[in-house]
Amino acid sequence: TNPRIVLGIESSCDETAVALVDTDRRIVAQRIASQEAEHAPYGGVVPEIAARAHAERLAPMIEAVLDDAGVGLADCAAIAATAGPGLIGGVMVGLVSAKALAMASGTPLLAINHLEGHALSPRLADPGLDFPYLLLLVSGGHCQILSVEGVGRYRRLATTIDDALGEAFDKTAKILGLGYPGGPAVEKLALEGQADAVSLPRPMLGSKEPHFSFAGLKSAVLRAHESGEHAAADIAASFQQAAIACLIDRLDHALEQIDAPPNLVVAGGVAANQAVRGALEAFAGERGMGFSAPPMALCTDNAAMIAWAGCERLPLGEFAPLDIAARPRWPL
Numbered sequence: 538t539n540p541r542i543v544l545g546i547e548s549s550c551d552e553t554a555v556a557l558v559d560t561d562r563r564i565v566a567q568r569i570a571s572q573e574a575e576h577a578p579y580g581g582v583v584p585e586i587a588a589r590a591h592a593e594r595l596a597p598m599i600e601a602v603l604d605d606a607g608v609g610l611a612d613c614a615a616i617a618a619t620a621g622p623g624l625i626g627g628v629m630v631g632l633v634s635a636k637a638l639a640m641a642s643g644t645p646l647l648a649i650n651h652l653e654g655h656a657l658s659p660r661l662a663d664p665g666l667d668f669p670y671l672l673l674l675v676s677g678g679h680c681q682i683l684s685v686e687g688v689g690r691y692r693r694l695a696t697t698i699d700d701a702l703g704e705a706f707d708k709t710a711k712i713l714g715l716g717y718p719g720g721p722a723v724e725k726l727a728l729e730g731q732a733d734a735v736s737l738p739r740p741m742l743g744s745k746e747p748h749f750s751f752a753g754l755k756s757a758v759l760r761a762h763e764s765g766e767h768a769a770a771d772i773a774a775s776f777q778q779a780a781i782a783c784l785i786d787r788l789d790h791a792l793e794q795i796d797a798p799p800n801l802v803v804a805g806g807v808a809a810n811q812a813v814r815g816a817l818e819a820f821a822g823e824r825g826m827g828f829s830a831p832p833m834a835l836c837t838d839n840a841a842m843i844a845w846a847g848c849e850r851l852p853l854g855e856f857a858p859l860d861i862a863a864r865p866r867w868p869l
């Protein structure tokens with residue numbers, strides 16, 4: 538049978554993104570516009586600015602992606618848009634655009650949970666990755682361990698009780714004066730530092746509770762910086778190493794609670810970090826598990842993962858009504 542094609546729209550944070558992906562895992566066309574320049578002067582994402590930028594860019598980007606592929610809306614099996622969780626103004630822009638296209642073309646609408654997009658993204662890149670898998674989902678807004686048992690079947694084993702890991706990277710970057718967005722800047726600076734130079738806490742290490750916590754680590758980074766005793770590169774390297782130790786410890790704890798699935802998978806923006814990927818791969822190896830991580834461009838926010846989640850959801854036939862609401866909070 539011919540592959541079916543899904544149009545994906547992502548607008549939940551500071552990336553405006555549109556993609557066409559087919560059920561044979563082909564990214565047929567995609568465009569992504571970062572709002573980095575707009576938000577950089579404020580040191581973080583300003584929701585109102587984000588929503589306005591999505592509203593200006595999205596329609597021409599959809600047109601361009603369809604043009605690039607020579608595809609019309611009538612050729613699409615569905616239009617998949619992020620319907621939450623995220624900054625509500627931006628989510629509304631993407632979802633309402635998708636509704637208008639669905640209404641005008643008669644193409645069915647799929648309301649996709651952004652976290653499901655991240656959770657299924659490794660399967661877009663890796664055709665051999667079957668359910669179930671243990672997923673570490675680490676982004677700017679979330680830090681979770683999930684048992685991914687099928688499409689729409691996610692069991693949450695751990696979450697953060699305060700900051701997400703990407704948020705901790707961003708705050709560390711801000712403290713060290715590296716600007717926004719912080720994760721890649723901290724990773725780069727850490728390469729020049731000694732990971733054992735600064736003694737930092739590893740919150741929750743060894744805890745019987747399943748969860749993550751990064752607020753204490755961030756505060757310790759601030760104290761280390763304010764002491765004036767440490768080079769920024771040493772703080773960055775020590776922070777990254779402490780964060781990785783927390784990830785490994787919490788995965789270890791999660792694996793005590795369940796029968797280990799064949800594969801460990803990482804997704805979300807922080808999965809773009811090479812040190813994180815390397816440590817997780819080594820951990821999976823020690824546990825006799827396979828390891829899978831999507832290519833970098835599929836880790837940070839993008840529309841291919843939303844279109845792919847749409848492809849995965851097509852067989853379920855659960856299309857969204859035109860009055861479906863955007864959700865600022867929407868646990869998986």
Ligand code: KG4
Nearest residue numbers: 676677678703720721806807809810837838
């Ligand atoms: O998945 P994502 O693009 O957006 C959310 O859904 O949150 O994740 C963005 C987060 C930011 O906090 C960013 O600093 C972090 O991912 N990030 C990184 C790296 N690249 C992005 N963190 C550490 N190292 C990186 N290379």
Ligand code: ZN
Nearest residue numbers: 655676806838
């Ligand atoms: Zn995301």
